[in-house]
Amino acid sequence: MSQEWNIVVCVKQVPDADDVSIDPDTGTLNRSDAEAVLNQPDYNAVESALQLREAVGGTVTAVTMGPPFATAVLQEAVALGADDGVLLTDRAFGGSDTWPTSLALASIAEELDADVVICGEESTDSSTGQVPPGIAAHNDWSQLTYVEELEPNPEENELIAVRDIEGGHEKVAASLPVVVAVGFGLNEPRIAGLHRKIYAETEFEPQEYSASDLGIEESVGLAASPTSVGGMATADPVERKRKLVEDVETLFEELESAGAI
Amino acid sequence: MPGEVDTADYADVWVFIEQHDGEAAKVSWELLAKGRELADEKGERLVALVMGESVTHLAEEAIERGADEVLVAEDPIFEPYLPGPYGEQFRYLVEERHPDVVLIGGSHTGRDFAGRVAVPTYAGLTADCTELDIEPDTGLLLAKRPTFGGDAMATIKCVEHRPQMATVRPGVFDAAEPDPDREGTITEVEVVVDESHQHSRMIERVVGDITDITDANVVVAGGYGTEGDFGPIEDLAAALGGEVAATREAVEEGWIEAARQVGQTGKTVKPDLYIACGISGAIQHLEGMNDSKTIVAINDDPNAPIFDDADYGIVGDLFEVCPALTELIEQKRGETA
């Protein structure tokens, strides 16, 4: 039964979290001067994909959806060891929320005949965590989210995962094709080798797909998104007393009189 | 293509009662209390949904805690939770009964499951909300969630699709006390799933080996400043009858298990007292602790940002402050005992 696996790893370009500022006048996010980087949890996803390929054989294809400059994150994945990269790029994708985004990724996963789709747990910019289960649901595939450990079982055509759950863990075996969301920090991502890096930056060209290539042009973008942003505000900072105390005795008294202990 | 719906056909607020081994997740009762408010505001009914085997006691409790009706899908296929069967059953119920709003706990199970419902029903789903309101003029759900690591709050609406779905993390809302005199109806629904929907199988499920810090009344958290020695943190937590938690930094160093991480990629805690020791106060960490009632910061750097987000701060070495505080607490407790 054992065969090589088509492994797809979904990666996302996000503004560097440390660079995003809020315009104090308008309350809107200023992302324009933020450097775009590979979503940090996706490093764990890429590493998982590479380890899986090492264990069962096959290929790793990195996929991203975004404007042409999002190729940068595919280059990053290829530099780390991905065999190939696919860029889903089309104005039609603009404004997609999690429903059409997961549809686009589900469609390319099907197109690439994926056995395993690996994603990071969530993205650092929108952090919904809903795209991986969305991909699985669109294709009616199995899913493994909040994965802390991952082990292939090629004889049975399945992946076995330990999932983090509240107060414990569970061990689940999922049949291929499967969509996996790996926990942030699940492994130690490798460093890109110099040769791979040069290849990624000079020779590598992503395959490009538009929405119509995937036959989903009517089902993506802002108009196909069930949700919309109805407003953005700076988070109300929680009012704190900000009382600096000199010694432990005073701290204890303050806490006692506030009823905190 | 699905999605074109007449929104007027949709009514009622639904709450998914997450249960494992016959025990409800606390977040479900928290959502039921919030759902009651939303349903009253909309002038609609609050419906709870229970799936599992031998779950009648949960259906009864859901009524005591505010539901007007409880839909029960009873079948061994729902034990234990797997996304396939749960998603398919929920899809069927949504398509049959047209709920307007669906609330699901933002636990790992709930967030695993929510996408499995939102995709086939073409619902709008807002993940990890911290506030839910009804827009007065339109009756729309206003789902608010922190974005950019908690720097901003986004309000998400779903105007044309139904249901309007939201997940909410444990500890954001308060559960209501059960009222044994409340009345409501329990409806057994048709089970439409079989093994073909399973896709995966549970090998083992172990709960209770890791403490659920989201439930603690007192949390003492350590960061990079502990340099790997959590002894003073543990002692202080023990003296206060609380739980130990940590920053991502401490988890990544391998000093403490990931289940105790507080923050954006960790857990949201809401204790009465949160003591942050050797923690700088990064935005991703604050997001998980900001709902605490009283926050104490212990840090040797007077310029650490955590002091801006604390009620009481003490500039000092945690290896001196924590033991001294522990001793004082034990001593005072001894006096009153």
Ligand SMILES: Cc1cc2nc3c(=O)[nH]c(=O)nc-3n(C[C@H](O)[C@H](O)[C@H](O)COP(=O)(O)OP(=O)(O)OC[C@H]3O[C@@H](n4cnc5c(N)ncnc54)[C@H](O)[C@@H]3O)c2cc1C
């Ligand atoms: C996508 C993403 C998600 C993240 N999610 C989370 C998350 O969920 N939770 C989280 O916590 N972080 C998260 N982080 C990491 C976060 O940005 C910070 O790096 C982290 O919170 C810092 O941890 P720290 O405060 O323990 O360490 P540091 O920032 O290194 O702070 C250590 C503090 O200890 C003080 N100190 C040192 N020695 C002593 C001493 N002896 N006594 C007293 N004080 C001392 C220092 O002055 C300093 O202020 C995330 C980051 C990213 C990019």
